[in-house]
Amino acid sequence: MKNEMTLRSGAKIKQIGSAEANEKKYLTRHTLSKMHLMPSGEPVAYDVAPDGSIIYYFAPDRVVEAPPETWYFPRARRDTMTLESGSVIERMSVKNAAARGYYTEDRLFRMHYEVVEEPVAYTLKADKSVLYFYDKKTAKRLPLNCVRCGKDVRYKKKLCRACYEKEMAVRRIEGDKHRNEYYRMDRKKVLFFDLELTGFYDHDEILSITIVDATGELIMDTLVKPVKKKKWKETEKIHGITPDMVAEAPTLAELTPRIKEIFADAENIIAYGVSTDYSHIKYIYDTAAEREALHEKIRCCANEFVRYASEHRPDVVHASLTDAMSCFEIEWDGVAHTSMADTVACMKVWEVLFPNYYEN
Ligand SMILES: [Zn+2]
Incomplete structure (x- = not known):
């Protein structure tokens, strides 16, 4: 046998x-x-x-x-x-x-x-x-059943194929409505920004700031001299900013009045993966109320891309800026991963995600 x-x-x-x-x-x-x-x-x-x-x-x-x-x-x-x-x-x-x-x-x-x-x-x-x-x-x-209909075998997110597709269709409609809405934004008042840092912790400092508006005009692009950190070997490998390069650069304190002016005039301030950037740039403000006001203006392009991809492109599993660009077939402008190129790339991804974002 x-x-x-x-x-x-x-x-x-x-x-x-x-x-x-x-x-x-x-x-x-x-x-x-x-x-x-x-x-x-x-x-x-x-x-x-x-x-x-x-x-x-x-x-x-x-x-x-x-x-x-x-x-x-x-x-x-x-x-x-x-x-x-x-x-x-x-x-x-x-x-x-x-x-x-x-x-x-x-x-x-x-x-x-x-x-x-x-x-x-x-x-x-x-x-x-x-x-x-x-x-x-x-x-x-036995294979587990759908939590919604209880009849069919689970496919994704604890739902059977039919219930999952139904749920996705609803979410796609909501997402598309959100993205296709006419936001009537003034391109001059929508800013994209990117920071390079000495590291990823709260005690780390800013090494460069890039800000462009939605017309593509460069508003600020400067190196920043940290006041406490003397070296940052780990992140230097990523952004290439050395201690020598920032030796003569202005400090964040020196730049703060100008940054505040730029931000005060903006309606939206957008970055790709905004939480690290926000947690460092917020220190230009002294009061919780001012920080909260900044937070109100900030939008995260990465969050919006993740939402879009989950609704329309289940094949996309990573959501880096490079992934978003290749998803939308956007080419790099300048040297990839410099803060200038990243900021412009973020601006382009945002425009694909929100085709009716701007006035005109
Ligand atoms: Zn079901």
Whole structure:
């Protein structure tokens, strides 16, 4: 016999006859139960009963004692019944069965398991009809169902394909409405900015600031001399700004009046992945109210791209500026990853995302 089955763990076991099982000293549940034992591991082989159900064989070194309360009762009270396959199973209470991990077919189905093995125990209902218990360990895990309709197998986000598509259609309509709205913004009052930093923590300092408006005009592009940090070896590799380059540059304090002026005039200030930039630029303001006012004007291009991609381009899994550009087939203007090129790229991505953003 060459038949094989795969267990839930992924292990493969073979179908064998009772002669081979005897020879290998494999034990069925029935034999184990007579010895007050129960399996502690997965079956090592199986056979098929005449009624089509599975009878598992267990290796003698993978068994444990059954809970004593199930065999200390007087013999007379131990009811058994014989299955068609010849296996003898014991009557036990629902509670006792659950203690061993045995459940009814119905209960297992509700736990998303399908029964393949023959019953391992039983109980009698009030009307004396038989209710079988099956071992959860050997039951087959069923695919989980959609949380919305409960009918079909899950596809994405806990929903079946149909419910997922329906949900996506609704979200696409909402997203498109948000993006296609006419915002009537003055291109001169929409700014894009990018900072280079000595590092990514709060105590790190700004090394360069680039600001362009939505006409593409350069408003500010300057190196900044940090006042505390003397070197930044790690980030230097990324942006290429060395301590020598900023030695003669203005400090943030010196630039602050001009930046405040620029920001005061703006209606929107947009960056790609704005949280790090905001957490550093906000320190040009002293009061919480001023910082809050800046925050109100700030928009994140990366967040908007992530939303767009989740609604329209499920194939896009990364959302860096480069990913957004290749998604929209936007070319680099100047040297990629310099703050100037990044700022212009962000401006272009925003314009694709919001085609009716500006007046004219
Ligand atoms: Zn569904």
